[in-house]
Amino acid sequence: MALPAEHVRIQHEQTKTKQWRIKYMKNNAFRYACLASALSLGVALFSIVVFISQTGFLVFKDVSWKEFFFSATWEPFEEKYGAAVFIAGTLYLTFLTLIMCTPIALAIAIFVAEMAPNWLKNVMRPMLDLLVGIPSIVYGFLGLTILIPFIRETTGTLVGDGFLAAALVLTMMVLPTVTRISDDAICAVPQHLREAGYALGSTKLQVITRIVLPAARPGILTAIILGMTRAIGETMAVVMVIGNTAQFGWDLLTPTSVLTSNIVMQITNVQFDSTWNYALYMMAFLLLFISLVLIIIIRQLRPKGE
């Protein structure tokens, strides 16, 4: 014969353990939910690589890899799929963009991080962040309506489309990104290194070039490589100003084409199970491959354990 009080106590304890159990189940469930979301990012990357490569590698059934990588004749209607123009174009365009972008971005980063007074920093940093968010199509539109007529006037060419226009537009797009990351890298250099430099009688320029920049080098390299991945993958801004013609454009002012612009111009017009389509997917796989390699390089740049 259990006392009513005893009964209540047991019941109370039971509900309490139940609450505890639920509490810890919730705790675990949350942990696994987070784990699952993290894992799903890996799955997403994996499936993108699989889908794109699977479709892309079908091209080598009909086209030899030698022709695909080294031939410069891209005539899909005559079954000629040489992507050399686009591959070289992408690499060349990225190179041009970096040549123009890096010095300017570094100068602005140094100005913001080392020279600007605080109020100016607080204005310039949000402004750079804002510029990162401007849609790429707007930059393309600017290039098309302002830059190309300007190039036509100053150089006297008839078209104006080409690597010069594309590289200038890309420089403007990539600049805020590279600047902000370099700025962060420069700010992360410990203050006492600078003070040691000044104490030895260095000028600001000497401190910056001989102490701060070498110390911030991994961060700055990361910024440049991230800028590179953006320049390589940028599509719409490039499409609008590059001219979209499958020919080499080394002299900067000839209409030409790169991997991204060629894919987006042609993909909507082709049958899914055609060699043409497979060739376009193979080009996308190349883009994917280049950007993955760049990321691995960034990871190697970073000190271990971070």
Add this chain to the structure above:
Amino acid sequence: MRESLFHSHRKAIASAIYTNRLFHIFVGIITVSTFILIIGLLYTILGKGLPKLSLDFLFTLPNELEAGGGVGPFLFNSFYVLILSLILSLPIGIGAGIFLAEYAPNNRFTEFVRTSVESLASVPSIVFGLFGYVLFVEYVGIGLTIIGAAVTLALLNLPVLARVTEEAIQAVPQDIREASLALGATKSQTILKVVLPAALNGILTGISLVACRAFGESAIIILAGGTSTSGFMWDFNLLSQGGTLPVHLWYVQSEALVPDATEIAQKSAAILVLIVLIISFTVRFPLWIQALITKIKATPRKS
């Protein structure tokens, strides 16, 4: 001998000071001219487009052949796709960020997750677009749709969200976690009720960044969502075509037959820039106010 050494030193110092001054001027000029150039260009876009804008343009249907059409369905689709993609990507992206910041053990699995996040962040958007195209058009077979565009866009958002959340959470001081755990809260309660609110500022800034990027994205939308819309306003059907305003800007500029194409393009570009500015400001404005208030509160105590 001694004097010449002194002399040469003085010369070296003088030239060092001189180059230093030159360097200052040089860097200043580059910075100022770049900023003037970029702001000037943005001002041109807004200046050319905004004065011609009317409410009509924002809400009426586009016209394929005659002048005077609007961008209503495209603008609507832009927001619809953006919101859908955020709904899909926010929980997963923030979850992954929490995992990386709070749970991740220091082992190869974490290393793998981190590498995937960074790689995914650098995948060109056109590759995402092709992926969406293969997945939704070829395998699922629903064609170019709003939902396809939203899901593919969500993939673009995920890595950025994860990274921003991780950074924001890592900036939260350790002692408030310990205080919460000492009160008997479980780890999940600590994260949800203490850490996340403390990291909210950083996360919100990250979300605004992601939203701007997703709003302006066009390559993905062309491949997974198409270049046109269902053709009427307020169409919530997930399976109708998902052309957005950036795509329309491209289409109008490159292929359209309308006589007033240039004007439509100018106005669309102005709207795009304006909306991106608004998204950035609405998220940052409360943060600024907050910072200002704490500053004002802090000043009298100091003096």
